[in-house]
Amino acid sequence: AQKITQTQPGMFVQEKEAVTLDCTYDTSDQSYGLFWYKQPSSGEMIFLIYQGSYDEQNATEGRYSLNFQKARKSANLVISASQLGDSAMYFCAMREGGSSYKLIFGSGTRLLVRP
Amino acid sequence: ETGVTQSPTHLIKTRGQQVTLRCSSQSGHNTVSWYQQALGQGPQFIFQYYREEENGRGNFPPRFSGLQFPNYSSELNVNALELDDSALYLCASSLAPTGQSYEQYFGPGTRLTVT
Numbered sequence: 634a635q636k637i638t639q640t641q642p643g644m645f646v647q648e649k650e651a652v653t654l655d656c657t658y659d660t661s662d663q664s665y666g667l668f669w670y671k672q673p674s675s676g677e678m679i680f681l682i683y684q685g686s687y688d689e690q691n692a693t694e695g696r697y698s699l700n701f702q703k704a705r706k707s708a709n710l711v712i713s714a715s716q717l718g719d720s721a722m723y724f725c726a727m728r729e730g731g732s733s734y735k736l737i738f739g740s741g742t743r744l745l746v747r748p
Numbered sequence: 749e750t751g752v753t754q755s756p757t758h759l760i761k762t763r764g765q766q767v768t769l770r771c772s773s774q775s776g777h778n779t780v781s782w783y784q785q786a787l788g789q790g791p792q793f794i795f796q797y798y799r800e801e802e803n804g805r806g807n808f809p810p811r812f813s814g815l816q817f818p819n820y821s822s823e824l825n826v827n828a829l830e831l832d833d834s835a836l837y838l839c840a841s842s843l844a845p846t847g848q849s850y851e852q853y854f855g856p857g858t859r860l861t862v863t
Contacts, residue, residue: 637790668851670854675856676836676838676856676857676859677854677855677857678791678838678840678854680852680854683851724790724791726790735781735796735804735806736781736791736840736852737793738783738791738792740788740789740790741789741790
């Protein structure tokens with residue numbers, strides 16, 4: 634069964650430094666997608682970045698990059714130059730193959746950016 | 749903002765009652781998914797509607813039911829409320845798959861408290 638594991642319940646980072654949030658996944662599908670979402674205290678899930686299982690290059694979106702290591706089944710999120718507004722919960726999620734939009738989420742990592 | 753709206757924002761119900769939550773999807777999106785997020789956990793997939801038909805269901809009992817209307821807005825109905833139904837309910841809209849990301853746009857959620 635598909636599963637997402639985030640082993641860091643909480644992380645601290647100094648403002649302007651980079652931080653890596655860990656995510657490992659388990660699936661038997663050959664085709665899948667990996668997502669990272671940010672959830673501020675307001676509750677809305679904000680899409681950050683996507684990586685397809687067949688994408689050869691790591692995805693990047695502004696200050697966000699996804700370190701995709703397929704053989705290790707890991708999809709870590711790297712946030713460069715952290716800002717105070719980055720303080721939030723971060724969720725890694727996986728989409729099953731085919732046309733399903735079902736996302737399987739991890740338990741999340743709470744990131745706190747220190748000034 | 750994603751253009752996905754949900755109502756109401758907060759709701760308090762008594763055990764055994766019934767509740768209806770509403771979601772208005774982003775313009776042009778024909779797929780709506782509903783997720784339940786208990787406190788301190790990642791969202792869990794309840795079900796998805798595509799062009800007014802259920803298109804997948806998670807591990808939730810039948811007292812969780814839904815509807816999608818011709819304008820692609822959606823309702824989540826929960827009968828015989830239980831204390832464990834207290835959670836943030838998120839809806840997410842998306843296009844039918846035309847690209848690789850299958851990105852889902854989430855609404856701000858409805859916080860349901862069952863007493």
